[in-house]
Amino acid sequence: MTGTELKDDDAMLTLDSFLCFAVYSANHALTRIYKPLLEELDLTYPQYLVMVLLWEKDDQTVGSLGERLFLESSTLTPMLKRLEAAGYIARVRDKTDERQVRVQLTDMGKALRRKAVDVPRGLTEATKLGADDLERLRAEVSSLRDTLLK
């Protein structure tokens, strides 16, 4: 009888049995892989995700970025200020609705994209997974997230 056959409550209370721990530690591992790749761009990993969204579509509100990233304004506001200080974005109050802040790429921010296109390849290589396996895993994990948030 192996450990994985023990399915009562007590046996489930072991670290290795936790999907959550797998995801938690995989996230740390990914962050560590990204760090050296992003240092050349002078971006942290969450900052990079914001930039990716802006390269997809420029001139977005704080709220719409937060909705895509599942982040609150209390997280985004300070982070966006750092990106602004770095010169990659501008934060501009919307003239027709002054409650909103529009986040816009600067020329420097737009130019950064050329350096950033190499980053995903570096990560893909580190996973040692084929494109199909990688995409399947991505879809499963995304689907898990969506189920949990529902």
Next chain:
Amino acid sequence: MTGTELKDDDAMLTLDSFLCFAVYSANHALTRIYKPLLEELDLTYPQYLVMVLLWEKDDQTVGSLGERLFLESSTLTPMLKRLEAAGYIARVRDKTDERQVRVQLTDMGKALRRKAVDVPRGLTEATKLGADDLERLRAEVSSLRDTLLK
């Protein structure tokens, strides 16, 4: 031609194509699911992981906990102090090697385990996955982590 068939560098630079973002956001989602379950235990999610390790095996050093959790002493020391303040653990210098700190469950910490056995079931239900799918996904994500850390 669908989006997923675009495999050149530019097309890879979209948020939805990132395995890393899937893991990052799934981790956030899991943390949110855990929060209400753990509030009754007066534990945060990382604190809960430490307690799980100690319930598996009491009297571990800071270093061995960190090795299992992939965390540094700079993260663990303050966290363990909070667990000590909460009354769940004791931090004791090892008499034979004073460099080491042994982390031990208090009676309160041991008693907490009885409440904690219900937590994994709550999470499993939230995933809406069968035991087999869940275990397969856990194994795949763990394996990804191990590949990345190698």
Next chain:
DNA sequence: TTCGAATATATCGCGCACGATCTAATCGTT
């Protein structure tokens, strides 16, 4: 045995991340 290297933990500064709360702007109803 003594002194330099290695080891274990702690401390510090910074950047996420969240919940609670605040402020300012806009919307809706009267």
Next chain:
DNA sequence: AACGATTAGATCGTGCGCGATATATTCGAA
């Protein structure tokens, strides 16, 4: 027009999480 309710961001306090560094202990080689 006016005012209560809603909305969008910002601020604050707390807790991870890391890299760099500090301190104390132990180990090892001369």
